[in-house]
Amino acid sequence: xxxxxxxxxGIHMTKFGKHTDLDVIDLASEAAMGALADGGVTMADMxxxxxxxLMQANAPxxxxxxxxxxxTGIPVYNVSNxxxxxxxxxxxxxxxxxxxxADFGLAVGVEKLAGAGLLAGGSRKDxxxxxxxxxxxxxxxxxxxxxxxxxxxxxxAQIGMEYGHRYGGxxxxxxxxxxxxxxxxxxxNPLAAYxxxxxxxxxxxxxxxxxxxxxxxxxxxxxxxxxVVVTSGAKLRTLSLEQQRRAVKVSASILTSDPWTESCQVLxxxxxxxxxxxxxxxxxxxxxxxxxxxxxxxxxxxxAELVHYDNLMLCPDxxxxxxxxxxxxxxxxxxxxxxxxxxxxKGHPIAATGIANIWEVATHLRGEAGDRQIEGxxxxxxxxxxxxxxCGVHILEKxxx
Amino acid sequence: xTATIPLVDYLVLGDQPHLEAHECEACGARFxxxxxxxxxxxxxxxxxxxxxxxxxVRAFTIVAFAAPGIDVPYVAAVVxxxxxxxxxxxxxxxxxxxxxxxxxKVRLATYPVGADSDGTxxxxxxxxxxx
Ligand SMILES: [Zn+2]
Numbered sequence: 001x002x003x004x005x006x007x008x009x010g011i012h013m014t015k016f017g018k019h020t021d022l023d024v025i026d027l028a029s030e031a032a033m034g035a036l037a038d039g040g041v042t043m044a045d046m047x048x049x050x051x052x053x054l055m056q057a058n059a060p061x062x063x064x065x066x067x068x069x070x071x072t073g074i075p076v077y078n079v080s081n082x083x084x085x086x087x088x089x090x091x092x093x094x095x096x097x098x099x100x101x102a103d104f105g106l107a108v109g110v111e112k113l114a115g116a117g118l119l120a121g122g123s124r125k126d127x128x129x130x131x132x133x134x135x136x137x138x139x140x141x142x143x144x145x146x147x148x149x150x151x152x153x154x155x156x157a158q159i160g161m162e163y164g165h166r167y168g169g170x171x172x173x174x175x176x177x178x179x180x181x182x183x184x185x186x187x188x189n190p191l192a193a194y195x196x197x198x199x200x201x202x203x204x205x206x207x208x209x210x211x212x213x214x215x216x217x218x219x220x221x222x223x224x225x226x227x228v229v230v231t232s233g234a235k236l237r238t239l240s241l242e243q244q245r246r247a248v249k250v251s252a253s254i255l256t257s258d259p260w261t262e263s264c265q266v267l268x269x270x271x272x273x274x275x276x277x278x279x280x281x282x283x284x285x286x287x288x289x290x291x292x293x294x295x296x297x298x299x300x301x302x303x304a305e306l307v308h309y310d311n312l313m314l315c316p317d318x319x320x321x322x323x324x325x326x327x328x329x330x331x332x333x334x335x336x337x338x339x340x341x342x343x344x345x346k347g348h349p350i351a352a353t354g355i356a357n358i359w360e361v362a363t364h365l366r367g368e369a370g371d372r373q374i375e376g377x378x379x380x381x382x383x384x385x386x387x388x389x390x391c392g393v394h395i396l397e398k399x400x401x
Numbered sequence: 402x403t404a405t406i407p408l409v410d411y412l413v414l415g416d417q418p419h420l421e422a423h424e425c426e427a428c429g430a431r432f433x434x435x436x437x438x439x440x441x442x443x444x445x446x447x448x449x450x451x452x453x454x455x456x457x458v459r460a461f462t463i464v465a466f467a468a469p470g471i472d473v474p475y476v477a478a479v480v481x482x483x484x485x486x487x488x489x490x491x492x493x494x495x496x497x498x499x500x501x502x503x504x505x506k507v508r509l510a511t512y513p514v515g516a517d518s519d520g521t522x523x524x525x526x527x528x529x530x531x532x
Contacts, residue, residue: 124468131406131517136434138410140523141514145471146408147525148488149464154477157462162479165459165503172498210477211463211498260441263486265432267460267479 001400005233006094006250008396009104009243010039013359016224016347017193018114024053024225028065028110031225031352035106039229040243043070046229047102050077050092052085052351053110065108074102082386083300084255085109086226086354091255091392093230103235109356110225111349119221121150153218153301154210155387158267160303161212163310169321170306172212176203178324179217179302179344185331186341188372193222193347217302222347226355244401248362251285251379252395258388268387270304274311277393281381282313285395289313292335293377294364296357298385299342309337312383312393331374339364339372354384354392365398408514408525409433413451418511418526420487424450431485454509455531456482461503463496476501480528492527506531 001007012034014027022030028051036042043066051062062076075096081088086109093105113119124142131140144150164170180200186192198206198216206214231239236247256277261269282288289312297312299305306320314335315323323329329337340346340360343353361380363369378398385391407414411433413421422431427444431452438445461478464471476491478501492510494500507528514523 118466118468122468124470126470127515127517129518131521131523133406133410138407138435140406140408143409145464145467145473145475146490146514148479148490149462149467149475149477151464151467153466154462154464158460158477158479161462161503162460208463208465210465211474213462260430262430262484263459263479265434265440266486266488 001233001236003232003234004098006097006253007231007233007236008228008248008250008362009041009231009236010035010037010229011227011359011362012038013191013226013352013356014224015191016222016349019223022223024056024061024110024112025064025068027223027225028061028108029068031110031227032065032069032106032108035227035229040240041104041229043072045104046072046074046106048075048093048096048105050079050089050105051108052079052089054080054082054085054350055111055113061110081390082388083298083350084354084384084386084390084392085351086356087384087392087394088255088354088390090228090230090355090358091253094250094253097230097232104229104231106227106229107355108225108227109351109354111351112223113221113349114223116221118151120152149210151210153213155268156301156304157210157213159270160306162267163307163320167318167321172204173200174321174324175212175302175306176200176217178305179203181330182299182338182342183216183345185339186345189341189346192341192345193220194345213301213303217344219300219343219348220345222349224347224349224352224356226352226359228355228358241401245399246366247399248365249397249399250394251287251397252281252393254280254284254393256280256391268389270385270389271307271311273389273391274308274383274385277391278312281393281395287379287395291379292381294339294361294374294380295335295337295383296340296360297337297383299338299344300348302344305338305342308383312381331372336374339374357382357384358394358396361396365396404521405524406521408523412524412526414524418509419454420452420509422450422452422485423447452485452487453483456480456487456507456528458491458503458505458507459486461491461501463498463501478528480507490527491529493529
């Protein structure tokens with residue numbers, strides 16, 4: 001291992017779901033202590049802590065965590081980057097290690113979301129008694145529902161439909177079948193919030209939220225946390241053979257924002273920044289899409305998964321429908337996607353998601369994924385996207401030791 | 402005659418209602434909101450650009466679940482107006498997948514949103530099918 005390589009030494013995710021008796025600090029503590037124990041290190045070893053909790057983005061979540069598990073005086077960075085908050089925390093810890101400012105870094109993402117409804121567009125202000133232009137569009141009244149939609153299931157529905165318009169081949173049923181795949185995968189994941197298999201008819205016949213996304217095609221609001229300890233190759237060499245054997249190489253750790261494209265301020269462009277992140281990640285790692293053994297991608301809605309097959313270059317340009325129809329992204333297919341069950345069944349505790357996806361891939365690379373193990377997995381990719389937008393792509397490789 | 406006011410300031414009312422964007426003088430990028438600078442090239446000068454009133458539906462969703470006070474179902478869409486993307490609802494069309502489809506040709510239409518306490522009527526816009 002090269003001295004300046006970046007390694008995951010320890011990683012942990014909590015069960016996703018409803019944790020009635022645990023608050024965010026309990027969940028963050030469980031994840032952080034789990035990751036430390038998994039890596040065979042303690043808080044005293046950590047040189048930097050990065051933490052995120054989107055719903056409590058104003059709280060010093062990292063310091064609140066320290067006050068439960070170890071106040072060692074190290075620098076804490078509390079980060080907020082929409083659904084990419086966890087990946088952003090990891091990036092902060094990774095940058096500190098790469099810069100030589102810390103031998104070990106801890107990144108934590110946590111959220112309490114069980115029972116939450118629409119996270120955007122969940123309420124609309126009443127019309128004012130007199131029409132007065134306000135805001136950057138000079139609007140005299142709230143525009144959600146009058147000029148398009150602010151709800152995420154509707155935004156991502158349009159993103160999937162736009163792909164269908166450009167390349168053809170999409171349908172309500174196709175998007176529902178993507179969801180059917182992920183729910184089927186979830187039955188093997190004991191940490192998933194929902195481990196229920198749905199028939200296609202059940203998915204298509206369920207409550208319509210925003211066509212073509214029905215309720216089971218939307219990510220599940222759940223509680224949960226995930227944490228990761230990273231270190232350098234130089235430091236890893238000084239650790240035990242067992243630690244070296246279970247360490248997972250971070251071959252690429254990339255974060256992008258959305259560059260300007262013609263329609264990006266009308267409908268968020270989740271494509272370009274994902275493609276840019278993937279391109280940078282493949283270049284940094286020397287890994288090509290054909291080398292991947294599994295992918296965890298950000299299926300916040302069934303309509304989103306389709307476009308990311310293409311954005312992550314798992315298929316030729318415009319080939320996402322064919323890629324799905326070939327059976328490739330099923331767990332017994334050529335390139336399994338979201339064997340965790342994805343966000344629709346595993347759950348989407350926002351700030352935890354960008355570390356939990358890395359936990360899933362790392363667990364397969366370590367050969368520790370139990371019933372859902374992808375046999376012989378050596379290389380994997382984890383993708384997360386937060387609207388606004390931010391995209392994290394990590395490429396992970398099994399240790400050669 | 403009732404006084405009217407557009408729902409948003411980029412809707413121009415009158416005999417030929419249309420949308421008007423801020424177009425970057427340096428690169429041509431178009432924006433509907435108040436600008437500090439261009440997101441594409443960072444240019445700081447803009448000119449008004451009238452957006453064609455006919456276009457094609459590039460993406461849509463039929464929202465069935467929304468905040469209290471919003472009538473559902475409704476169709477939210479992105480309309481490609483000769484190269485400029487516009488966010489709008491599709492109106493004067495049944496909000497179901499049998500009547501709304503990708504690529505359908507549409508044109509701008511206005512409708513009354515309602516009157517305020519002074520009797521001023523707010524006018525909104527959407528796109529309707531060209532039959
Ligand atoms: Zn410009």
